[in-house]
Amino acid sequence: MSRAIRGRIFSPDITDKVAILLLWASAAITVFILVSIIGMIVYRGIGVIDISFLLDSPRMSGAEGGIFPAIVGTLCLVAVAILTAGPIGVGAAVYLTEYAPDNVVTRIITFGVECLAGIPSIVIGLFGYAFLVVYLGFGFSILSGGLALMFMILPWTVRASEEAIKTVPGGLKDGSLALGATKWQTIRQVVLPSALPGITTGFILGIGKAIGETAVIMYTAGSSLLLPESIFEPVRALPYHLYILASEGISDEMAYGSAAVLLGMVLLINFIAVAIQRYYQTRSGLRH
Amino acid sequence: MIRQTRERIIEALLFASAVTAVVIVLLIMVFLFKEGAPFLLKFGIHAFCLGMEWNPIAMDGEPSYGIFPMIVGSVYIAAGSLVLAVPLGISCAIFLVEIAPPWAAAIIRRGIELLVGIPSVVLGFFGLVLLVPLIRDSFGGFGFSILAGSIILAIMALPHIISISADAITAVPETYKQASLALGATRWHTIRNVILPAARSGIVAAVILGMGNSIGETMAVLMVTGNSPILPEPLYDVLDPVRTMTANIVIEMNYAAPGDHRQALFATGIVLFVMVAILNAISHRALKSRMGEGR
Structure with missing residues (x-):
């Protein structure tokens, strides 16, 4: 009813103008939210960051000193995660796109990947604690935390690799097979190289996801502030360090600095992914 | 001969990587239930x-x-986040697909990518230092509240809602739009009476998926909701603190002694897992039925 009344008061032209204006406003709000978050963290954190902040160990539970062990911890965890999730993800994607017959098993696999992607990170963390830390006896360690992170990013590496492989033109494959190459030779020498940019981008975005993840590693990687000497030792990742600094009110200043470093790492990763995509897009654009 | 064997071995290896995800999901269920189910049965699910x-x-x-x-x-917090994020997200998606000039679309797309990338603990920190004091000063109460949690989760849900809705809107056949415009409808009338109804099921799927994600989110809500394990009083008071299931697990795993207490946290994980699985299944089905319609 209100629609009819409004229709009479305002001409369709005016309603249209107002509606379009509101749509512009909603887009502006979204961008504003993003800019204010990044802006605030960078503005308050940038003053804290210097060489000693990045390269010193924390003192007094993080109230002073730097965040070097946390940065190292994060990098170790992410390395374990991507080195395991990467090959498994590509393998799974190759199987699903090139080998999988259309049957129940394939559907279960696809469903499993979907399911894993939907599991809340804290549930993966709990599982990591029960399975990796306690049952397999890995303890709180880089290995436990890294593998738990792998469980989380695996579905993304599978999907990204699948997408990338699907875009490889069928003609390339047929050409290789026609020349007498086996299926695997074709995949390794033709399909995977052409899918490489997409796969790499997927991996990098997976790394970005793993860097910021906290709930998964809290009860798997431990919270030691010492530098690790092997993957069987515990570490405290940067996001967990930030959480502790902020929630226990240890130091606002250090928390801003850590947040800015974390954000910087994630944004850097994101830019690299986009740059790789662009580079290959323009290159393939020139070729055609 | 050797060639064939090699091909076989490689296929087996690829198959093994493909089933890894399934194995992990099964292991997660087994361990979650092994740790939590005995307690649930002993204490009573009800x-x-x-x-x-x-x-x-x-x-x-x-x-x-x-x-x-x-x-x-x-x-409560997940629903609150959707109340905030859905109208904004859908408007943004409409803008992105139908209205935006290329430069504005590029900014939005880039913005969405960046917003997805912001770690939840950083968003939680942002909420802790900006939103919580802001709510405390302007509305009273502790600041740590349902409202703060909903706003932070809305920011997290926004990019997902925008991109799935935008996909749904893009999938609406161009001819529908042209027919409507040719009949003299304005752009807004076309959006409202033609495009949105046609994209509805995809948008609904996006919303349900957003609900599942929001219920499963941990760090950001943990840092801004106050974490008191009691019902808000009165129930509609969005300035009251609450504790989510995810926060319950994170906070108490630290000191829970092995035994009933720790098992109760695994049981909380089971309830969380089941709720999120149901929401994901519904959303999946909604997306699938949309694909079916298209053909």
């Missing part, structure tokens, strides 16, 4: 899910393990 009192370390008397206030907390 008493656990609908119990009003959470007091695992009772100084005197029996400890009690009721997570109903936390289920309410999780659903």
Whole structure:
């Protein structure tokens, strides 16, 4: 009813103008939210960051000193995660796109990947604690935390690799097979190289996801502030360090600095992914 | 011959990587239920899910393990986040697909990518230092509240809602739009009466998926909701603190002694897992039925 009344008061032209204006406003709000978050963290954190902040160990539970062990911890965890999730993800994607017959098993696999992607990170963390830390006896360690992170990013590496492989033109494959190459030779020498940019981008975005993840590693990687000497030792990742600094009110200043470093790492990763995509897009654009 | 064997071995290896995800999902279920189910059966699913009192370390008397206030907390905050994020997200998606000039579309797309990338703990920190004091100063209360949690979760849900809705809107056949415009409808009338109804099922799927993601989110809500395991009083008071199921696990795993208390946290994980799985299944089905319509 209100629609009819409004229709009479305002001409369709005016309603249209107002509606379009509101749509512009909603887009502006979204961008504003993003800019204010990044802006605030960078503005308050940038003053804290210097060489000693990045390269010193924390003192007094993080109230002073730097965040070097946390940065190292994060990098170790992410390395374990991507080195395991990467090959498994590509393998799974190759199987699903090139080998999988259309049957129940394939559907279960696809469903499993979907399911894993939907599991809340804290549930993966709990599982990591029960399975990796306690049952397999890995303890709180880089290995436990890294593998738990792998469980989380695996579905993304599978999907990204699948997408990338699907875009490889069928003609390339047929050409290789026609020349007498086996299926695997074709995949390794033709399909995977052409899918490489997409796969790499997927991996990098997976790394970005793993860097910021906290709930998964809290009860798997431990919270030691010492530098690790092997993957069987515990570490405290940067996001967990930030959480502790902020929630226990240890130091606002250090928390801003850590947040800015974390954000910087994630944004850097994101830019690299986009740059790789662009580079290959323009290159393939020139070729055609 | 050697060639064939090699091909076979490689296929087997690829198959093994493909089933890894399934194996992990099964292991997660096995371990979650192994740790949590005995407690659930002993204490009673009913008493656990609908119990009003959470007091695992009772100084005197029996400890009690009721997570109903936390289920309410999780659903409350997730629903609140959708109330904020859905209108904004859908408008943004419409703008992106139908209105935006290329430069503006490029900014939005880039913005969405960046917003997805911001770690939840950074968003939680942002909420802690900006939103919580802001709410405390302007509305009173502690600041740590349902409102703060909903706003932060809305920011997290926004990019997902925008991109799935935008996909749904893009999938609406161009001819529908042209027919409507040719009949003299304005752009807004076309959007409202033609495009949105046609994209509805995809948008609904996006919303349900957003709900599942929001219920499962941990760090950001943990840092801004105050974490008191009781129902808000009165129930509609969005300035009251609550505790979500995810926060319950994170906070108490730290000191929960092995035994009932720790198992109760795994049981909380089971309830969370089941709720999110149901929401994901519904969303999946909604997306699938949309694909079916298209053909």
